[in-house]
Amino acid sequence: MRPTRPILVRLAAISGVLLLLSAAFAMAAGWLPPHRLGPDAIVDALEAHDGRHPGFRRAHAKGLCIEGSFLSNGTGALLSKAGIFAKADSPVIGRFSTGGGQPYAPDGRLAFRSLALSLTQANGEQWRMALDDTPIFPVATPQAFVDFQRATAPDPRTGKPDPARAGAYLAQHPETRAFLKWQQDTPLSSSFANETFYSINTFRFIDDAGKAWMVRWSFEPETPFEAIDKATLGARPANFLFDDVITRLAHNPLRWRLIVTIAEPGDTTDDATKVWPVDRRRIDVGTLVIDRALAEENGDCRNITFDPLILPSGIAPSDDPLLPARSGVYASSLARRDGEHGQPSALASDPQARRALP
Amino acid sequence: MNPSASRFPLALRLLHWLMAICILVMLFIGVGMVSTVSELQTWLIDLHKPLGILILCLAAIRACIRLTRPAPALPADLPTVQRVAAHLSHLLLYALMFALPLVGWAMLSAGGYPVQLFGTLQLPPIAPIDGPLFAFLRQAHTLLAMVLFATILLHLGAALFHAWVRHDGVWRTMTLGRSQRRPPISSIWISRSAGSS
Numbered sequence: 001m002r003p004t005r006p007i008l009v010r011l012a013a014i015s016g017v018l019l020l021l022s023a024a025f026a027m028a029a030g031w032l033p034p035h036r037l038g039p040d041a042i043v044d045a046l047e048a049h050d051g052r053h054p055g056f057r058r059a060h061a062k063g064l065c066i067e068g069s070f071l072s073n074g075t076g077a078l079l080s081k082a083g084i085f086a087k088a089d090s091p092v093i094g095r096f097s098t099g100g101g102q103p104y105a106p107d108g109r110l111a112f113r114s115l116a117l118s119l120t121q122a123n124g125e126q127w128r129m130a131l132d133d134t135p136i137f138p139v140a141t142p143q144a145f146v147d148f149q150r151a152t153a154p155d156p157r158t159g160k161p162d163p164a165r166a167g168a169y170l171a172q173h174p175e176t177r178a179f180l181k182w183q184q185d186t187p188l189s190s191s192f193a194n195e196t197f198y199s200i201n202t203f204r205f206i207d208d209a210g211k212a213w214m215v216r217w218s219f220e221p222e223t224p225f226e227a228i229d230k231a232t233l234g235a236r237p238a239n240f241l242f243d244d245v246i247t248r249l250a251h252n253p254l255r256w257r258l259i260v261t262i263a264e265p266g267d268t269t270d271d272a273t274k275v276w277p278v279d280r281r282r283i284d285v286g287t288l289v290i291d292r293a294l295a296e297e298n299g300d301c302r303n304i305t306f307d308p309l310i311l312p313s314g315i316a317p318s319d320d321p322l323l324p325a326r327s328g329v330y331a332s333s334l335a336r337r338d339g340e341h342g343q344p345s346a347l348a349s350d351p352q353a354r355r356a357l358p
Numbered sequence: 359m360n361p362s363a364s365r366f367p368l369a370l371r372l373l374h375w376l377m378a379i380c381i382l383v384m385l386f387i388g389v390g391m392v393s394t395v396s397e398l399q400t401w402l403i404d405l406h407k408p409l410g411i412l413i414l415c416l417a418a419i420r421a422c423i424r425l426t427r428p429a430p431a432l433p434a435d436l437p438t439v440q441r442v443a444a445h446l447s448h449l450l451l452y453a454l455m456f457a458l459p460l461v462g463w464a465m466l467s468a469g470g471y472p473v474q475l476f477g478t479l480q481l482p483p484i485a486p487i488d489g490p491l492f493a494f495l496r497q498a499h500t501l502l503a504m505v506l507f508a509t510i511l512l513h514l515g516a517a518l519f520h521a522w523v524r525h526d527g528v529w530r531t532m533t534l535g536r537s538q539r540r541p542p543i544s545s546i547w548i549s550r551s552a553g554s555s
Contacts, residue, residue, distance in 0.1 A: 007523060014518045018511050025507060028386040030393035038393045124480055126472050142395045303489040304470030309400060313478040317400060325395035334469060339493030 037142055039328030043336065045149040046329075050101030055342015058333040060114055060130075062105055062346055063097030064242050064353065065299020068253065068290035070119050076285030079213050079260060080205035082314030083121035085285060092119050092288065095301040096192050096245060099132075104346050108236035110183055115197040115219060116306035117288070125312035128305075130326070131197035131219065133189070137272035138179035142325035148176060175273035187227040192245040193254045194223040201308065201326075202269040202318040205260070214263035214318060216276065219256035219288055239346055246293045246352045253291035257284050270319040295353040296345040303338065305330035363428040365531045370427065373420045374532055377455070380413050385507050392500075407462075408475040414459035421452060430531040433524075440516075447513055454506040460484070461502060465495035 023032075030036040046058040053061055069089045076085030084090055098105065099112030116130040139145045151169035155162045170177055189195045197219045205213040237243070248254060262281045268274040296302040309317055309327040317323045347353055365371070384406065391402035432441055466473050467483035469492040474480050485491060521529035 010522045014515055017518060018515050029389035036394050039395055303487050310472060324397055324399040328395045328399055335493050335496045338489035
């Protein structure tokens with residue numbers, strides 16, 4: 001029973017099978033059109049905006065490692081079964097940073113001030129987060145984020161952003177205009193220590209009964225708020241914010257209350273540019289105590305990401321499209337900077353931010 | 359050891375096809391999840407990690423069976439080049455079945471990522487948190503995945519060549535079908551040559 005079909009046909013059939021499988025693989029990988037927005041394209045946009053600075057995070061490049069603990073008061077256990085909310089203390093490492101991709105940018109400018117944290121609960125599960133000092137974010141989607149970066153990137157010919165492109169972007173994005181207006185109008189705090197930091201995105205807390213609560217959270221400082229004059233910001237020393245918090249921590253721990261805000265039905269959960277009404281229920285679930293600052297060279301914050309999707313069981317992402325993008329972009333940025341030789345961080349030579357501190 | 363086995367043991371054949379599906383799905387998930395920032399990404403990553411550990415476990419079981427049970431011989435008339443290619447590619451496939459999950463696990467460890475499966479089950483780190491190591495392992499994970507996909511293409515192409523062009527019974531050594539419509543050439547040859555025993 002010899003095969004009757006000519007050998008070429010049979011070889012062609014084999015090639016066809018392999019070609020089909022390869023084509024399917026290429027499609028899954030996004031190598032074929034249509035274009036798909038991936039984390040690398042977003043990191044490329046960040047690099048185009050602020051330059052490539054080897055060894056540094058592509059966003060929030062300037063920062064300082066911190067250490068401390070989270071003292072849960074047990075109330076959070078009503079909303080989430082995560083072990084972090086049991087009435088106990090959990091170790092914390094984290095990072096203060098300022099927005100943008102330039103590792104030596106002066107602190108005296110209107111930019112995000114951020115607090116990133118990794119809380120480790122008793123069973124080893126971690127809760128990571130990267131919070132900003134604004135209750136709203138300038139963009140709602142990863143595509144808008146990239147468009148905003150591109151529209152405000154320096155023009156290669158002039159070295160400055162093209163006002164026409166930025167204007168065209170802003171004309172189409174009222175949420176970004178609202179953010180910029182908020183940033184202009186809201187008093188700016190004088191220190192990391194008296195700053196409130198917000199979760200930006202919405203998350204789900206899942207309680208013992210399996211019920212999901214849509215929540216946002218913030219860290220509210222116990223240090224009294226004090227505003228800084230925005231008009232004279234530019235005249236401040238380059239590292240004044242970081243120097244201030246390093247000096248404070250050399251003397252006393254700094255404390256924030258973790259306030260969880262619960263959404264009512266109908267509140268936006270998938271759009272970080274929208275605030276919730278002020279009368280939403282707020283629950284104080286514990287205190288963050290930061291007692292140590294370390295330059296990135298000496299601390300443990302440099303080689304990890306504060307990926308907001310690293311969550312313990314009992315905390316889950318919402319449907320906010322920014323969350324997977326933040327997770328993917330942080331990983332991509334980590335892979336890039338970890339493979340590079342970088343310069344020392346802006347605070348590397350600060351004598352008070354060394355491991356040798358008591 | 360019985361060198362005249364005409365097919366791989368049933369357990370190994372079952373594992374082969376189960377793992378073939380798992381590994382292909384895994385490769386597609388892998389390239390897909392790093393290509394997008396859509397909500398699909400989170401879902402794919404949550405699938406990628408437990409599936410990788412499953413493949414690692416299945417690979418361990420499979421290697422034990424492969425090393426302890428007889429495997430059918432290749433046809434005697436197979437040219438030496440193809441014979442060597444077959445052995446090397448099988449060795450490479452086994453190596454990658456172990457290497458990819460282990461490199462992935464070590465990569466997450468080096469990047470300080472918890473290796474969390476199904477929400478609560480957490481695997482211990484198998485590498486220290488180390489920046490350059492993370493960058494290296496991430497590149498290695500990607501590269502090895504591409505090598506694995508290429509080797510699978512080669513493997514599939516060769517298998518189909520045996521099935522559709524050579525008709526030498528090699529394809530049937532790994533199929534799950536019970537009936538044997540015609541004795542594979544290899545087993546005729548082997549039973550003839552081994553007849554003296």
